[in-house]
Amino acid sequence: MPLPPALLARLAKRGLVEEEKANKPDSSSGGAKTGAPEEVEEVFAEDYDDPSKPDQEEHVDADVVERQPPPQVVPVLTPEVRDIVGDGPVFYETTACPNRINPYHECVLYCKKRYGMREWDPDDDMTKKRDRMLRRYPLPEGWVEVGDYDSGRYYYWNVHTDEVSWLSPTHPKAAMTKSAEQLVGDPTPVWCIFCILILPLSLFPTLGKKDELDPMDPAAYSDIPRGGWSEGLDQRGKAKTGVDVTASGPLFQQRPYPSPGAILRANQGLKKKK
């Protein structure tokens, strides 16, 4: 059964599919790279231009790392990857490294050793809701459930179109989009912004309280009524004079008055407003 290239690439990145298999849909250059160097004169070009080269290195790296702890979520590497994916939610394992929010940081072996892997502990309430939703709106063909470590929730990924959705795609309110990673380009800054924006708000709940009277507000220490945001702004027709009040400096003496007709029209407009 032919796998969609998006899925293949992802699985290859995680080391679940052999490199050859992942590279098969690619052109012959991929095969040439993995195979023995038959065409010696092309070695140079391969070294620098082949996009799958870093993947391969990562794969080697991952081999070293992941062989020791066997992958828990996906038990065996079966030839039918669809079956693996169909088993249950997919998890993209990441380290619990705090430097992950740094877009220029790439986790190395040390990160894993020092901080360990992120743990998946879904909320009971969330699990209940998600089960109910899946019972009502089962996933159509091609959709895979994926666990999101950051939010502790599941999302749904279409292996054919590479679309994602927080709700089951059959749900009436489901919004299927490209992943944020694809929309923005680099995934890390998005997470970084999320961290910066959302986390401090949740850490400082006092920021949300808007009704409290600021002690520096004149309304707090005098009889002045509490003002709204528009209080004290320049209002039309409230000006003391017809001249341009914004003119200052050398222009201050050169502010002609409007013509009487303009004044009459302005007065008329003010009356109508009242």
Added chain:
Amino acid sequence: MSYMLQHLHNGWQVDQAILSEEDRVVVIRFGHDWDPTCMVMDETLYKCADKMKNFAVVYLVDITEVPDFNKMYELYDPCTCMFFYRNKHIMIDLGTGNNNKINWSMEDMQEFIDIVETVYRGARKGRGLVVSPKDYSTKYRY
């Protein structure tokens, strides 16, 4: 002498008086006929009116009767004289710090005619601000 000059009794008349003048400066005196300062000014205006009828026309406006412009034109003085040309307010640098109007009464007829003529010449050239032939800053007045 205010009875010899034409009065404007509402805002619309003021507007029309200025709009209808194609090629003459419109001099409007804002104030009250009973005000002594205005009486002096009106005397001068009446004497000048005939001499400068070719390039200026004089109107009187009672600011109690026509309060429409009091706020926008800052008519706080007992007697205020303003110049308009083709529906445009013409400013005069009198040296007093207020370029918008003459807010005192002038007794010298020739001085006033000179000012109006300067306004007329400047306005004809498209100037919005003209310089008075005489400096009216306080050191000359007192």
